[in-house]
Every structure is written in C-alpha cells, then in structure tokens.
Amino acid sequence: MRAESAKLTGQHGANRVADSKAVEVGGRAGFAARGVIYALVGVLAVRIAFSDGGGQQADRGGALAEIAHKPFGSVLLWLLGAALAGMALWRLSEAVIGQPGEDGDKAGKRLAAAGRAVFYGFVSYSVLAYAVGEKTSGSGSSDKRTDDVTAKALGWPGGQWILSVAGIGVACAGVWIAVRALMRKFHKHLEMARMSERERRVVDFLGMFGGASRGVLFATAGGFAVAAAVQHEPGKSKGMDDTLRSFAHTPAGPWLLVVIAVGLVAFGLFSWANARWRTV
Structure with missing residues (x-):
C-alpha cells in the first residue's frame, strides 16, 4: 500500500x-x-x-x-x-x-x-x-560536420555497415515523415475545432506541403549516407546545405530546389501554427 x-x-x-x-x-x-x-x-x-x-x-x-x-x-x-x-x-x-x-x-x-x-x-x-x-x-557547416562524422564512422570495424544502417534509417524516417504529412496525421495533435474553415485549409496545406518537403530532404540525405558507405567515400555523405544544393543539379535545375526551399518555409509556418493550436 x-x-x-x-x-x-x-x-x-x-x-x-x-x-x-x-x-x-x-x-x-x-x-x-x-x-x-x-x-x-x-x-x-x-x-x-x-x-x-x-x-x-x-x-x-x-x-x-x-x-x-x-x-x-x-x-x-x-x-x-x-x-x-x-x-x-x-x-x-x-x-x-x-x-x-x-x-x-x-x-x-x-x-x-x-x-x-x-x-x-x-x-x-x-x-x-x-x-x-x-x-x-x-x-x-553541417556539411563539414557530416563529412567528419562519416569519415570517423567509416574508420570503425564494420563502419560501412553501421553507416549503411544509419543512412537507411534516416531515409526511412524521411519517407515516414512525408507519408504522415500527406495523410494529415498531424490533425490528431492540433485543436482543429478552434480553427475557422479557412484556417483549417491553410494549416492543411502548410502541414502537407511542408512536411512532405522536410521528408524528401531527410530521405535524400539518408540516401547520400548510404552511397558514402557503399563507396567508402566520406565526401558522398552530405549535410543539409549540400543536400539542398544537390536538388539544383537535377534535370529540373534550380526549380526543384526552389520547391523544396519553399516547402521548408511552409514547414516553418506550420510550426508557428503548432505554436498556436498544438495540444500541449
């Protein structure tokens, strides 16, 4: 008792x-x-x-x-x-x-x-x-820190496997973040009843677009970590800055980077919506 x-x-x-x-x-x-x-x-x-x-x-x-x-x-x-x-x-x-x-x-x-x-x-x-x-x-620089950590990890016994697993984990987390955002799973954490119809539409857009962009960024960074492990080249792993810059080197040119960048701004605005309506 x-x-x-x-x-x-x-x-x-x-x-x-x-x-x-x-x-x-x-x-x-x-x-x-x-x-x-x-x-x-x-x-x-x-x-x-x-x-x-x-x-x-x-x-x-x-x-x-x-x-x-x-x-x-x-x-x-x-x-x-x-x-x-x-x-x-x-x-x-x-x-x-x-x-x-x-x-x-x-x-x-x-x-x-x-x-x-x-x-x-x-x-x-x-x-x-x-x-x-x-x-x-x-x-x-996030890129320099990433290079240093990657190089150190690759020097460990079984470092390639450890880095590969970590990279796959980050990539999977990115996909999970994007999918949950697109499915609007954030609704259960927000006081939706306090919002007007217009506010709900705006928050939905920001949450879906911003969360998906953030997820794509994480998934891409994880992919670079896996590439660094497989090729045993620390420079293949990228921090946030280099990962974002890599979007500009696709066939879409700088426009894909712009889409992801605007998505990150949207996620920032969505975070402010959380500051107001999140169940805390």
Whole structure:
C-alpha cells in the first residue's frame, strides 16, 4: 500500500509538472523557434537557387548567422535558445508522464519523446553557445560536420555497415515523415475545432506541403549516407546545405530546389501554427 501510494504521489507530481503553464509556454515557444529556423533555411535555399548564395549556408548554422547580423541579433539568439530549451523541457515531460491521447503513455512514444528532448536540448545549447561568442558551436557547416562524422564512422570495424544502417534509417524516417504529412496525421495533435474553415485549409496545406518537403530532404540525405558507405567515400555523405544544393543539379535545375526551399518555409509556418493550436 505504501509503495502504491508513493507511486500515485509520483504520478501526481509528474502530472503537475506536465500540466504546468511553464511547460506549455515552453513547448509553444519551441515550436515558434523551430519555425524561425526552418523558414530562414528555406529563404537561404531560395537565394542559393538563383545565385551562389554569397557563401551562405542553407542549414541551421546559416540561419543563426543570418539572425546574428540583424539588429538586436544577439537578443534574438538568446530568445531562440531559451525557446528551444522550453521545447526540450516539454518533450522531457512527455517522456516522463506520456503524451496526450489514449496511447500517449506507450513506451515507444515515451522513448521517442526522450530522444526529441535530447535533440532539442543539444540544439538549444548550440544556439546559446553561439550567442555568447562560440561561433563554431552553432554555426559550423553541417556539411563539414557530416563529412567528419562519416569519415570517423567509416574508420570503425564494420563502419560501412553501421553507416549503411544509419543512412537507411534516416531515409526511412524521411519517407515516414512525408507519408504522415500527406495523410494529415498531424490533425490528431492540433485543436482543429478552434480553427475557422479557412484556417483549417491553410494549416492543411502548410502541414502537407511542408512536411512532405522536410521528408524528401531527410530521405535524400539518408540516401547520400548510404552511397558514402557503399563507396567508402566520406565526401558522398552530405549535410543539409549540400543536400539542398544537390536538388539544383537535377534535370529540373534550380526549380526543384526552389520547391523544396519553399516547402521548408511552409514547414516553418506550420510550426508557428503548432505554436498556436498544438495540444500541449
């Protein structure tokens, strides 16, 4: 009885943490911050499609550099980092007590939430480190980091197999993201009843187009990782910037890159819709 009482007390405490206004605000701020990053990456990719990009990077580092050069850029970076920390806290609360919904307390969903909490915690740290002057922490080239990690992985025993499995996993995740977006699976996470008919149509378009574009980007990056493993060439693996640039080298020319880039902007706007209507 005492153990059961302690368990109930612990669950009650966890629920209070999950239901607290601070966690809700943190989650919504995190979606807004994610939207800023994706929207900026998309804008940078459009610039690159019609020019050499002026040395800019269409990835998180490029987005942070773009913010840093704006008026009050340092303040904006601090706000962005704090918002992403809020997202990490909200995801952590989901890992501890489960997500909203009937199957929200399943082990798989809790584990996924824990993984997202770690990811957003890392992103928050990199943004805040950049804000205090560690420029290589947040704005380093995603392509160089990818090359370094790939080269290191290929040097391990069985490294080709490990990299192949990782690449296939990323590619499959990209396909999964795109398919779920096109099937509008995001509806179950949003308070659709609070939206007007026009708002629902706009959110549907942004969620489907933005999610599908994001999924294509992930799937393509995973394919490059598999190619790097099979050919044992670290340079074949590409970060977000090089993956986006690769779309411009297809028969469709820069227009395919433009479509994906606009899709990333759409995903950024969809993230802002989540900040308003997501069930948190």
